[in-house]
Amino acid sequence: MPIQYHDQVSLLKDILSDHQSDCCGTVAECEQLERVIKSLIGNSNTDQHVKGILEDIYTYSQNGKNSTSLDQHIESHQDQLSQWIQDIDSYT
Template sequence: MPINSQDQVNLLKDILNNHQTDCCGSVAECEQLERLVKSLMINADVNNNVKDVLQEIYSYSQHGVNSTDLDQHIESHQQQLSEWVTNIDQFS
């Protein structure tokens, strides 16, 4: 059973919050972010303002998957992680 867009947004925010709080993550989480973003980008119910943020998150997750030091990648994006969650909250 597929999850609805609000559940997808909540899961996206949970992963981003975990990355920010823990300063670490897994390739599987980055891959999950990619799948969530792809699904939300094609959803007409998602606010267009969120789609810009989603594009940034997608790029972050792609770089994370390909990073030789994922924890460093996450650590270097601490400010953006916080901003993305805040921006998503504003528009969702």
């Protein structure tokens, strides 16, 4: 059974918040972000502005999981992580 829109958004924000606060993460978290983002982008309830943000986060996830140092990748995106979380909050 697929998770509902609100739960997907919460999961997305939780992973991003963990990356921001812990400055570390896992490849599995990046893959989870990608799955949730694909689902949200395909959802007609998702605001167009949010879809643009989701595309940026998707790129961040892909680059992170393919990075030689995921933790360093996360650290270098601290400002974007904060902004993405705020933007998602304001549009959902």
